[in-house]
Amino acid sequence: MAVDKRRVERLTRELLEAIGEDPDRPGLRQTPARMAELYSEYFSGVHEDPAAPLAHTISVSRGPAPETLPSGAVLLRGIRFRSVCEHHLLPFAGHAHIAYLPGEQVVGLGALVKVVEILAARPQVQERLGEQIADTIAEHLDARGVLVVMDATHGCVTMRGGRQPEASTLTIAARGAYADPVARTELITLIGAGPGPSAWSQE
Template identity: 40%
Template sequence: MHSVARPGSTISTTSTPVRDPNGLGWPAKSTLDRLHESPSARKEREAKLAAAVRTLLECIGEDPEREGLMRTPARYAQALLWMTKGYEERLSEVINDAIFAEDHDEMVIVRDIDVFSLCEHHLVPFTGKVSIGYIPNKLVLGLSKLARIAETFSRRLQVQERLTRQIALAVEEAVQPRGVAVVMEATHMCMTMRGVQKPGSTTMTSTMLGAFRDRQKTREEFLTLIRSPSSLHR
């Protein structure tokens, strides 16, 4: 197994961030600023965010000067920037040349990848698991990169439907496989802590591309494999 370069591919260390009308890249152009900001600009961003958190605390009737909250604005600013660090990552850097020539032509599946994201509607977490499968077309992707792709897109303000599709499009962009399938199941805190307040409810989304979309048997095989009990845990 050896690494290969694909002429004409946008996956390269010198390419611009991948952006397309289907939402593979950044949802807002302003988020691109985080890719290139200087250390001083980063500090300014943190300070501005911390000031906003302080205002938020005041608006809910709290005292930002009391002992338990004195450092909360700075802590939350740093935490929120970390939880959205996917805005600072290029797909090319995530892949990092981990594309290999291989004749394997059956499914490659990594399942039950833990994901953590923030709902863009209420800025509260949703957490779950994602399973990713693809059918190679002479090229395979390093297995850990499937998890890294999921992590990169989940570390942004998201909706589950878009996150599922972005992961699938990223795998398709990386290795041009015969098909890609992504299934995600998640619990949304905006449904359990507020609103309808239904603890235990889950949301499932899927994106099927290529052979998985066109061939029912291929799709059913993937769904059966990701639902079957793991032999490693018997």
């Protein structure tokens, strides 16, 4: 199933009328169509399987030490993402940082990015988004441990209510070996270290 663009257009017109606007005035005439395209993009992940990108793995047993499992984590920092908060349908955006401790299989790094993109392209809350990413990797990849750190700014915090433009939200989801706070200490330090986007910066 895909986003019903015609219905979004119709409902956008109704929304504009509900706030007292004229959807036929020049500035708003194309807004329903634009909203339909926007929602089609923002919510494309609703009907996608986030585990699909993890289907193609690579065996590390073909390397120079076939009897040895990787001793350290694979860490991908600074994955930019954007999503829409399900409470107010306002955007939130930031960086996701993913680490996993491989078993006998590893996956292309682009697959991890795709998992984030699919799960973010749904009405979301950041707390659940990080947990869903961690669960998808833990359940569909041969990983002995998974850590997902997310840092994002939320429109519902920066543009309404308290209006705190500098505030960001940090969440951590951990599975397997990294459920132990001591075991993930090194990774948390590496995520926060430069150069490059860190969990502590939206630059």
